[in-house]
Amino acid sequence: MSELIVGIDLGTTNSELAVVRDGQVQLVPIHGNPIMPSCVGLDPAGRLIVGQTAKNQLVAAPESTILSIKRKMGETIKVPLGDRQFSPEEISSFILRELKLEGEKFLGQPIRKAVITVPAFFNERQRQATQVAGDLAGLEVVRILNEPTAAALAYGGGATADETMLVYDLGGGTFDVSVVQVEKGVVEVKASHGDTHLGGDDFDQLLVDFAVQEFKKRHQVDLLGKPPTLRRLKVALERAKRTLSDEPFVAVREEYLDGERHLELELERHIYEEMILPLLEKTLECIHKSLADVKLTPAAIQKVMLVGGATRTPLVQRLLQERMRLEPRFEINPDLIVAMGAAVQAGMIAGEQRHSILVDITPHTFCTTAISRSEHHSLICVPIIPRNTPLPTSKSEVFATVGDNQDSVNVQAYQGESIWPQENTFIGDFLISGLSKVPAGNQVVLSMALDLNGMLKVTATEKATGLSKSVTMDTRGKVALNIEDARRNIAGLIDLDAIPGESAPEEEVEEEAGKGADHETLLTTAKDLRKRAEALLTRNISEDDANEIRDLVHQSADAIAKRDWEALGQQNDALSDVLFYLED
Ligand code: ADP
Numbered sequence: 001m002s003e004l005i006v007g008i009d010l011g012t013t014n015s016e017l018a019v020v021r022d023g024q025v026q027l028v029p030i031h032g033n034p035i036m037p038s039c040v041g042l043d044p045a046g047r048l049i050v051g052q053t054a055k056n057q058l059v060a061a062p063e064s065t066i067l068s069i070k071r072k073m074g075e076t077i078k079v080p081l082g083d084r085q086f087s088p089e090e091i092s093s094f095i096l097r098e099l100k101l102e103g104e105k106f107l108g109q110p111i112r113k114a115v116i117t118v119p120a121f122f123n124e125r126q127r128q129a130t131q132v133a134g135d136l137a138g139l140e141v142v143r144i145l146n147e148p149t150a151a152a153l154a155y156g157g158g159a160t161a162d163e164t165m166l167v168y169d170l171g172g173g174t175f176d177v178s179v180v181q182v183e184k185g186v187v188e189v190k191a192s193h194g195d196t197h198l199g200g201d202d203f204d205q206l207l208v209d210f211a212v213q214e215f216k217k218r219h220q221v222d223l224l225g226k227p228p229t230l231r232r233l234k235v236a237l238e239r240a241k242r243t244l245s246d247e248p249f250v251a252v253r254e255e256y257l258d259g260e261r262h263l264e265l266e267l268e269r270h271i272y273e274e275m276i277l278p279l280l281e282k283t284l285e286c287i288h289k290s291l292a293d294v295k296l297t298p299a300a301i302q303k304v305m306l307v308g309g310a311t312r313t314p315l316v317q318r319l320l321q322e323r324m325r326l327e328p329r330f331e332i333n334p335d336l337i338v339a340m341g342a343a344v345q346a347g348m349i350a351g352e353q354r355h356s357i358l359v360d361i362t363p364h365t366f367c368t369t370a371i372s373r374s375e376h377h378s379l380i381c382v383p384i385i386p387r388n389t390p391l392p393t394s395k396s397e398v399f400a401t402v403g404d405n406q407d408s409v410n411v412q413a414y415q416g417e418s419i420w421p422q423e424n425t426f427i428g429d430f431l432i433s434g435l436s437k438v439p440a441g442n443q444v445v446l447s448m449a450l451d452l453n454g455m456l457k458v459t460a461t462e463k464a465t466g467l468s469k470s471v472t473m474d475t476r477g478k479v480a481l482n483i484e485d486a487r488r489n490i491a492g493l494i495d496l497d498a499i500p501g502e503s504a505p506e507e508e509v510e511e512e513a514g515k516g517a518d519h520e521t522l523l524t525t526a527k528d529l530r531k532r533a534e535a536l537l538t539r540n541i542s543e544d545d546a547n548e549i550r551d552l553v554h555q556s557a558d559a560i561a562k563r564d565w566e567a568l569g570q571q572n573d574a575l576s577d578v579l580f581y582l583e584d
């Protein structure tokens with residue numbers, strides 16, 4: 001067995017510990033959770049507390065609690081904790097020691113060596129301070145590793161071909177972007193830019209400012225002069241912010257926030273996005289700068305990796321895609337990726353084989369349809385669960401009715417990347433009825449939850465009344481290598497009665513009934529044409545002709561599977577033409 005070396009992400013906000021065991025990267029739970037707040041404190045009895053327990057007392061006892069010590073690393077200062085003073089190295093060593101002790105408990109063996117990550121922009125002093133913190137915690141620091149390099153290693157950087165990657169790291173208090181190049185298996189940071197005062201904390205602060213204004217309007221009380229209340233608000237709004245990454249709204253309720261007065265606030269994602277947009281635009285400027293440093297354009301970047309908890313904000317991904325034409329990867333949990341990469345490096349030093357990180361993701365986007373104002377009122381697909389999202393997952397978006405007194409909505413689920421439904425694969429649909437008879441603009445929240453088995457639960461909820469309907473749809477076979485399509489294709493040539501949508505959800509039958517007649521004719525024509533095609537294929541025709549027929553039959557089966565009637569009509573015409581010539 002190789003020697004045990006652990007990987008540690010010693011973050012400003014959170015820290016994590018990971019190891020490689022039996023060729024697999026494994027995160028070690030610290031107090032039962034893979035993420036430990038980088039928070040150190042003294043409890044009322046004067047005992048040292050580290051992690052979540054320390055963070056919990058932040059509101060009540062700020063003078064006995066220290067957060068974000070990483071910002072001070074390398075400085076020759078002391079910070080007060082209770083009635084004593086500590087250097088940043090000492091405070092960091094408490095964090096490292098806690099990780100070590102918890103790791104030993106979990107792994108059942110002593111931990112003596114570690115790889116610890118630091119930001120690419122850390123200077124020598126800051127790196128040395130990190131090394132000293134390790135020593136103080138009883139850890140031999142075998143390598144100080146750059147965080148973006150760790151991210152690249154976690155994504156298998158250098159395992160195969162040479163690559164140029166961009167690592168976009170938005171944490172709690174800092175942002176940095178790095179261009180990482182892999183050449184002949186060597187991973188190197190080529191350029192790094194950032195802002196040491198930009199991160200999720202700033203987003204929290206914007207929400208706090210907003211809540212303070214709202215509170216003032218409602219109760220004529222200014223909370224600005226009340227630090228304990230502000231700290232409590234910040235904790236509540238940080239939680240709400242995380243909810244907004246998955247939901248279009250969040251209700252914040254803090255009882256007795258100020259005397260008898262409660263805070264009641266509803267936050268909408270799009271308003272929140274407007275607040276943080278200027279900050280995110282700054283991050284795009286940093287990308288431009290770092291690309292300019294190495295004289296590259298965005299098109300030269302082969303992989304974009306998202307790192308840091310704040311990259312879970314959907315607007316981050318959207319801006320990278322829309323403004324930079326960069327397709328970010330987020331298969332690996334952005335808060336854990338650096339620790340995982342540190343473990344990969346540790347494993348390599350300890351002589352472990354190279355190993356891959358296994359993650360279960362959805363390789364396709366799941367969307368619903370809606371009428372678009374910008375696309376001339378056509379029906380378009382709106383992504384709910386973007387591809388490469390780790391499973392299981394649950395995401396929601398809000399939609400509005402288009403008609404006055406509209407009392408029902410047909411909810412459709414598709415899988416695919418196109419904005420046009422007919423280019424995507426239809427999964428299923430259902431009708432939610434009994435909505436309130438109100439003017440257009442009635443809000444309906446659509447949620448999709450996808451589990452590890454490929455079961456998609458689609459829920460539509462009328463926001464005003466809570467009226468809701470859910471249908472579970474099976475996405476398997478559509479996600480996997482189109483086995484279902486292939487099976488249908490073969491079945492089409494063997495068993496002619498097995499064509500139409502065997503796997504269509506039940507709800508669909510009702511909805512189809514109305515427009516049924518046209519589809520029925522198209523399907524009958526398709527069956528008939530297949531029968532003739534099958535007969536022809538048994539006759540002595542050229543290989544080219546046979547291939548063309550097989551192709552058309554395949555496409556027609558595809559159109560049936562996707563319930564794309566327009567395409568089926570076209571396939572029928574094409575097949576009919578070919579058969580007409582060959583049958584003579
Ligand atoms: P650091 O590198 O500074 O230690 P992390 O990578 O752990 O930080 O990121 C912490 C930040 O990520 C915090 O501001 C936290 O609020 C934010 N965050 C965590 N989860 C989410 C989420 N689901 N949506 C938005 N922000 C999140």
Ligand code: MG
Pocket residue numbers: 011012171308338
């Ligand atoms: Mg970090």
